[in-house]
Structures are given as C-alpha cells and as structure tokens.
Amino acid sequence: MTADTELLAVGDLTISFQTPRGVAQAVSGSNFTIGVGERVGMVGESGSGKSLTGLSLLGLTPPAANVAGSVIFDGRDILSLPKKELRRMRGEQISMIFQEPMTALDPVFTVGQQISATFRAHHGVSRADAKERSIQLLQEVGIPEPKRRYSEYPHQLSGGMRQRAMIAMALVCEPKLLVADEPTTALDVTIQAQVLDLIVKLSEDHGTAVLLITHDIGVVAETCDRVLTMYAGQIIEQCSVDEALERPKHPYTSGLLSAIPRPGVAAEDLRSIPGRVPLPVDFPSGCRFGPRCGFLADGCDEPQDLVDAGPHRWVRCWRHAELDLPGAVAHHR
Numbered sequence: 237m238t239a240d241t242e243l244l245a246v247g248d249l250t251i252s253f254q255t256p257r258g259v260a261q262a263v264s265g266s267n268f269t270i271g272v273g274e275r276v277g278m279v280g281e282s283g284s285g286k287s288l289t290g291l292s293l294l295g296l297t298p299p300a301a302n303v304a305g306s307v308i309f310d311g312r313d314i315l316s317l318p319k320k321e322l323r324r325m326r327g328e329q330i331s332m333i334f335q336e337p338m339t340a341l342d343p344v345f346t347v348g349q350q351i352s353a354t355f356r357a358h359h360g361v362s363r364a365d366a367k368e369r370s371i372q373l374l375q376e377v378g379i380p381e382p383k384r385r386y387s388e389y390p391h392q393l394s395g396g397m398r399q400r401a402m403i404a405m406a407l408v409c410e411p412k413l414l415v416a417d418e419p420t421t422a423l424d425v426t427i428q429a430q431v432l433d434l435i436v437k438l439s440e441d442h443g444t445a446v447l448l449i450t451h452d453i454g455v456v457a458e459t460c461d462r463v464l465t466m467y468a469g470q471i472i473e474q475c476s477v478d479e480a481l482e483r484p485k486h487p488y489t490s491g492l493l494s495a496i497p498r499p500g501v502a503a504e505d506l507r508s509i510p511g512r513v514p515l516p517v518d519f520p521s522g523c524r525f526g527p528r529c530g531f532l533a534d535g536c537d538e539p540q541d542l543v544d545a546g547p548h549r550w551v552r553c554w555r556h557a558e559l560d561l562p563g564a565v566a567h568h569r
C-alpha cells in the first residue's frame with residue numbers, strides 16, 4: 237500500500253559527530269516520507285546510519301550528535317520541539333521498539349506494572365482500569381495466559397514474549413508511527429516470523445505506520461510496502477518493495493538481495509557483498525559504494541546524487557539506466 241496522506245517528512249537530515257579524526261557524517265542528507273498507515277523498511281548493513289535515523293524521529297539521537305535538517309511530524313518539526321512537548325509526542329504519537337526488549341523493560345517491575353503505569357500516565361485511568369486494559373493489550377499481542385503474565389517479571393518471559401510485551405508497551409497510546417529497530421534480530425527464525433506477523437497485523441488493525449529497520453532485506457520483503465536502502469549514511473535507493481525485489485536499480489540493493497537465504501541454497505553459497513561499510517570518517521569522496529561495486533566505471537569517482545528513476549522511485553547511481561541488475565527472483569533461479 238502507498239498511503240495518500242503524509243504523516244512524516246524527513247528533509248535533508250544530517251547527523252554528524254566530532255571525532256579525533258575529524259567530522260564523521262554518519263547520516264548525510266536523507267529525504268523521505270512515511271504515509272499514514274504505511275509500512276516502510278529501512279535496510280542496510282551495520283554502520284550505514286539506520287539506527288541514528290530511527291532515533292532522530294523521536295528526538296533521541298545521542299547528545300554528542302549534531303543533527304541538522306527537519307523531521308516534520310503532523311506539521312511540527314521534532315528536531316526543534318521543546319523537551320516537554322517532545323516527551324509527550326514520544327509514546328503518544330511515535331513509539332520505538334528495539335532489538336533488545338530489556339532496554340525498554342525495567343527488570344525490577346512486573347510486565348503488568350510497567351504497562352499499567354504507562355496507561356495511567358498517558359490516559360489518567362484508574363488503577364483497576366489500567367490493569368484491565370493492560371491485560372487486554374497483552375492478549376492482543378499474543379501473550380498466552382495474559383492474567384498470569386501480567387504479574388511476572390521480564391526475566392520470566394522468553395525472548396519472543398518479552399518482545400511482544402515491549403510491543404504492547406509501545407502501543408499503549410495507539411501511536412501513529414512505530415519505529416522498530418531490528419525488532420526480531422535476536423529471535424530464532426520461527427519466533428521472528430510470528431513477531432513480524434504481529435507487527436503487520438497491529439499496523440493493519442490500528443492504521444499504525446511503521447518504520448522497520450533491519451539489515452535483512454528478506455524481512456522487509458515480508459512486511460513492508462516500500463523500502464529505503466541505506467549505504468554509508470546515504471539513502472541509495474527508494475522504491476516499492478515489489479520494484480526492489482523484481483528489478484533493483486542500485487548494485488548495492490541487488491547485492492543485498494543475493495544474500496537472502498533461499499531453499500536449496502546452502503548458507504555458505506549465498507553471495508555476500510565483498511568488503512564492508514566504511515566508517516564515516518573514511519567515506520570515499522566519489523560514489524560511497526565504489527570500492528565494493530562490480531560496475532565501477534569512469535564517472536563513479538564523482539559524488540552521486542539521488543536521482544529520479546521513475547514514479548516514486550529514486551536511485552543514487554549515475555549508471556542505473558544502463559545496468560540490468562538481478563532482483564530476488566533472478567537470484568533465486
């Protein structure tokens with residue numbers, strides 16, 4: 237689905253750090269939007285700037301980060317909101333879930349106490365109402381025996397159940413946008429699929445938009461409408477999930493697709509992209525993907541702009557029109 241109404245618009249987002257080796261521009265001029273109820277995947281290898289981008293949507297970048305640009309949500313710029321309003325916006329309008337639920341759950345309180353406290357803080361309901369609504373929410377996120385689980389501590393839950401409890405916490409206020417940063421990376425494959433299904437179901441049932449951050453383009457393929465591929469601090473391709481899978485236009489996106497596990501291909505035979513993402517202080521001055529690209533040519537030593545490559549489609553590679561890159565289907569043959 238591509239939503240008609242814009243919920244979030246990120247403009248020229250740049251996040252940099254002062255380091256002993258100079259300025260590290262970890263996110264360099266990102267532009268993207270998320271529509272009401274839309275599910276957008278942000279994919280890329282470690283160090284590409286995904287988490288920093290996700291955190292900036294909640295005004296949660298580390299204090300050392302210099303953040304420039306704009307993050308317009310519901311007509312207001314999150315990057316310049318007063319702290320108090322930002323705190324209210326967080327949770328009520330935008331929530332975030334992480335790879336490790338223990339970053340959001342407090343080990344010394346029961347799961348139920350924590351969800352109830354959030355209900356009471358944001359909705360001003362009575363203790364009994366908060367308890368009842370928390371139990372309903374635990375049930376909605378698929379936690380069996382929600383009454384019993386309500387009184388348990390986070391460490392008493394399995395990893396998958398803890399992740400469900402964190403999702404429940406994030407949904408107390410029915411936020412319009414959920415930022416999910418590697419929400420299933422720590423889980424085994426079966427539980428991972430269940431948690432992804434849950435995120436999709438909740439998004440559909442409540443009209444919640446989702447920014448799903450992952451290094452696994454296969455996860456995006458299963459859950460999202462649109463994909464933003466990040467490499468070395470830049471969005472290098474932006475298109476629908478179907479377009480990316482069928483006919484990627486950037487060599488990096490095509491490379492990520494070649495690494496998706498598939499039946500009949502042993503893990504060691506999957507083609508991974510040689511080399512690794514450079515550190516922000518070492519980004520090449522020309523195409524940042526150049527040192528790892530199999531299509532390098534004269535002209536690639538120039539910085540690459542994100543160019544219009546069709547309806548709702550952008551790519552950061554001057555050769556995109558002439559390259560015929562394999563998508564997921566071709567890699568699967």
Ligand SMILES: Nc1ncnc2c1ncn2[C@@H]1O[C@H](COP(=O)(O)OP(=O)(O)OP(=O)(O)O)[C@@H](O)[C@H]1O
Nearest residue numbers: 253262281282283284285286287288289298515516
């Ligand atoms: N506090 C900081 N000081 C300096 N550099 C930082 C800081 N935080 C992050 N970075 C750098 O910013 C870059 C992007 O980090 P980010 O965490 O957004 O990457 P990511 O795409 O989420 O990676 P991963 O998949 O490993 O989570 C990395 O190179 C990281 O080293």
Ligand code: SF4
Nearest residue numbers: 523526529531536553
């Ligand atoms: S600009 Fe050149 S190096 Fe960069 S992705 Fe395109 S072909 Fe590869």
Ligand SMILES: [Mg+2]
Nearest residue numbers: 286287288417
């Ligand atoms: Mg990250």
